[in-house]
Amino acid sequence: MLRMRENSRRASETVERFLDSTLDSVDSAEELAVGVAQRAGFDDDEIMKIGMAVRESVVNAVVHGNRYNSNKKVRFSVAKTPERFTIRIADEGEGFDFGNLPDPLSPENLMRTSGRGIFLMRSFMDEFDIRRLQPAGTEVTLVKYMASK
Numbered sequence: 001m002l003r004m005r006e007n008s009r010r011a012s013e014t015v016e017r018f019l020d021s022t023l024d025s026v027d028s029a030e031e032l033a034v035g036v037a038q039r040a041g042f043d044d045d046e047i048m049k050i051g052m053a054v055r056e057s058v059v060n061a062v063v064h065g066n067r068y069n070s071n072k073k074v075r076f077s078v079a080k081t082p083e084r085f086t087i088r089i090a091d092e093g094e095g096f097d098f099g100n101l102p103d104p105l106s107p108e109n110l111m112r113t114s115g116r117g118i119f120l121m122r123s124f125m126d127e128f129d130i131r132r133l134q135p136a137g138t139e140v141t142l143v144k145y146m147a148s149k
Contacts, residue, residue, distance in 0.1 A: 013039065016077040019058070021066035021091075029058045029076050033087055036078045040085055040146065049124035050085070050144060056117035057089040057140045065091025065138055075139075083146050090139040095132050 015032055019025035033054045037047045058074060066072035072092040079086045122128045127143035 010082045012079070012081045014077065014079040016075070019074040019076050021062050021068050021070060021072050021074060023059070023062060025062060025074060025076075026055055026058045029074075029089070030054050032076070033078050036080055037085065037144075040080045042085070042144070046144065050087070050142075053121045053124045053142050054087060054089070056120050057087075057142065060117050060140075061089050061091035061093075061138075065093030065095075067093065080146070085144040085146055087142040088139060089142075090133060090137055092137045094136060095138050 013036055015036060017028070017032065019028060030051045034047055034051050037050045042050065058076065061074045062068060066074065069092075075088070075090040077086075077088045079088075118128075118130070121140070121142060125142045126145045127141070129141040131139050131141075133139050
């Protein structure tokens with residue numbers, strides 16, 4: 001039994017879905033990512049961080065990127081290799097200026113109810129990348145290292 005568990009932690013796994021631009025998709029994406037993270041052997045604290053980063057990113061894709069447009073999808077993938085746990089979230093929206101985000105820790109923004117998603121994703125994951133897609137859309141890549149697993 002132990003050998004199977006060790007082998008499953010070392011095995012590669014990839015799951016990809018096209019999600020509707022609804023808030024129900026946020027729960028689906030989180031459940032998928034958490035399931036793969038559990039099979040990968042992450043502890044409860046790391047699983048919570050992964051789940052929260054996924055929630056923040058998919059909410060951004062649905063609300064800000066696709067603007068709940070039923071004709072637009074969110075591409076969601078989770079890939080685990082022996083070295084990396086990688087999540088990609090891509091919307092079909094117009095994009096935004098990544099370099100012009102307000103600082104969520106500045107005094108004038110501390111009491112705002114939004115604007116912390118990217119800050120949280122960067123804090124909870126080992127790597128965070130955001131890029132503009134052509135002809136439209138934004139893709140976020142979130143990575144957790146498997147080194148200690």
